[in-house]
Amino acid sequence: MPPVLAPLFPLLLALAVPSRARTDDLARFDPPSWAPVFAELKGHLQALVRLDTSNPPGDEILAARYLRETLGREGIAGEVFVSTGTRASLVARLKAQGPARGRPFLLMCHTDVVPAERARWSVDPFAGTEKDGFIWGRGTADIKGMCAAELMVVELLKRARVPLSRDVIFFAQADEESGTPDSGVGGSDRHLAWFLREGGHTLWRSGAIAAIHLQVAEKRYLDVKLVARGTPGHSSLPRADNPVHALARALARLSAWRPPVEIHPVVLRFLQDGAAQGTQERRELIAALSGPGWEEAARRLEELDPETGALLHDTAAATIVRGGYKANVVPSRAEAVVNCRLMPGRDPERFVEELRRVVAEPGVEVSYEPDPLPPVAAMPLDTPLHQAVEAAAAEAAPGAPVSPLLSAWSTDSQSLRARGTIMYGLDPPLSAEDAGRAHGDDERISIDALNAYLRLLYRVTLRMTARERT
Numbered sequence: 001m002p003p004v005l006a007p008l009f010p011l012l013l014a015l016a017v018p019s020r021a022r023t024d025d026l027a028r029f030d031p032p033s034w035a036p037v038f039a040e041l042k043g044h045l046q047a048l049v050r051l052d053t054s055n056p057p058g059d060e061i062l063a064a065r066y067l068r069e070t071l072g073r074e075g076i077a078g079e080v081f082v083s084t085g086t087r088a089s090l091v092a093r094l095k096a097q098g099p100a101r102g103r104p105f106l107l108m109c110h111t112d113v114v115p116a117e118r119a120r121w122s123v124d125p126f127a128g129t130e131k132d133g134f135i136w137g138r139g140t141a142d143i144k145g146m147c148a149a150e151l152m153v154v155e156l157l158k159r160a161r162v163p164l165s166r167d168v169i170f171f172a173q174a175d176e177e178s179g180t181p182d183s184g185v186g187g188s189d190r191h192l193a194w195f196l197r198e199g200g201h202t203l204w205r206s207g208a209i210a211a212i213h214l215q216v217a218e219k220r221y222l223d224v225k226l227v228a229r230g231t232p233g234h235s236s237l238p239r240a241d242n243p244v245h246a247l248a249r250a251l252a253r254l255s256a257w258r259p260p261v262e263i264h265p266v267v268l269r270f271l272q273d274g275a276a277q278g279t280q281e282r283r284e285l286i287a288a289l290s291g292p293g294w295e296e297a298a299r300r301l302e303e304l305d306p307e308t309g310a311l312l313h314d315t316a317a318a319t320i321v322r323g324g325y326k327a328n329v330v331p332s333r334a335e336a337v338v339n340c341r342l343m344p345g346r347d348p349e350r351f352v353e354e355l356r357r358v359v360a361e362p363g364v365e366v367s368y369e370p371d372p373l374p375p376v377a378a379m380p381l382d383t384p385l386h387q388a389v390e391a392a393a394a395e396a397a398p399g400a401p402v403s404p405l406l407s408a409w410s411t412d413s414q415s416l417r418a419r420g421t422i423m424y425g426l427d428p429p430l431s432a433e434d435a436g437r438a439h440g441d442d443e444r445i446s447i448d449a450l451n452a453y454l455r456l457l458y459r460v461t462l463r464m465t466a467r468e469r470t
């Protein structure tokens with residue numbers, strides 16, 4: 001077993017079993033009938049889809065106003081924070097009754113969507129069409145379905161007069177898809193909250209939630225620059241310090257480099273949980289990851305499936321090369337950008353040191369823009385929020401395993417996690433097919449899946465925030 005895993009195993013094996021008494025205690029906050037609530041939920045999603053918040057330009061103020069008006073009808077004050085022009089986020093807070101116990105609980109989503117190419121869709125992407133048991137439209141899967149469900153959760157809490165042990169904050173954020181989120185709103189305690197947001201993957205299969213992949217960590221984005229310098233001149237007089245040649249040598253060594261394998265405990269658990277669905281060979285390799293041949297097994301897994309490979313080590317991919325401007329002139333400079341994704345907790349400085357050793361080219365400078373973010377580890381799995389998700393899943397999605405997910409992509413969750421936030425990604429359920437449509441054409445979400453998500457999210461929220469009966 002790789003030594004890094006040993007101390008974490010007790011955490012990985014801990015399973016939350018919902019207590020009967022608590023389950024019954026929370027059931028009293030359920031609405032008398034879910035059918036009208038589901039109808040409202042669908043209406044919220046359709047209304048949000050009809051507000052075109054394609055980014056650019058965004059215009060998220062349309063969604064922020066809708067949310068504020070809806071909450072206002074329930075007697076909940078929402079505040080709209082305008083960053084610039086029509087870019088605006090909404091924050092609403094339900095206060096704890098009596099002294100708050102601990103950090104607030106924060107439900108977050110973003111209201112912007114990526115643009116849609118209307119001509120490629122079979123329906124109007126901004127009509128919120130209901131067809132074949134789905135709501136169709138841009139943002140239904142990413143991530144207005146989540147906004148609608150979070151809004152509904154806040155409304156339900158208020159209607160049921162749930163006695164809250166901590167503040168509940170609903171944060172509908174502008175400008176997520178551009179990668180430069182407006183995050184200066186929500187109160188000074190926002191960073192210390194328990195957070196739920198997007199970033200994970202919940203699988204919808206055969207009319208039920210089949211698996212919940214809760215995002216607990218992500219790889220870190222890092223652009224590294226390689227710059228080669230040499231003597232410029234006429235190409236008829238070649239010199240040894242030709243920067244294009246030096247850069248090519250550096251990139252050749254980089255492309256041959258195999259970053260060391262690391263079996264992150266989150267990845268191991270994720271692979272083990274999904275092993276049953278794989279081939280016999282894959283199952284054996286995953287089992288071997290905990291034994292003495294773990295490194296070899298990891299390499300073989302990577303050969304079989306690059307997506308798994310990306311979770312087993314840091315990566316470095318050259319993406320841009322620039323140099324020269326005329327066929328008969330040796331330039332003074334050539335450069336490349338290498339986009340890297342680091343495993344959780346990795347120190348960028350030490351990683352770049354390693355790259356310099358790999359490149360080993362004296363005329364090539366390897367640099368990066370240091371960002372102020374400290375290394376961000378995976379979220380712990382033994383938190384009250386994690387337990388709440390597991391217990392709520394046992395109630396609202398029985399039989400669906402909750403597995404931790406390390407995503408190979410990166411989001412702004414990192415900066416919040418670096419500031420002490422405990423944040424998990426719990427996404428609306430999508431079938432494998434519908435997950436592929438997010439950001440693509442004919443995006444949609446199953447209405448049943450959205451309803452199941454609301455019940456799950458409401459249960460998680462109650463477990464985190466409802467005072468126990470005394």
Ligand SMILES: [Zn+2]
Nearest residue numbers: 110142143198
């Ligand atoms: Zn999104």
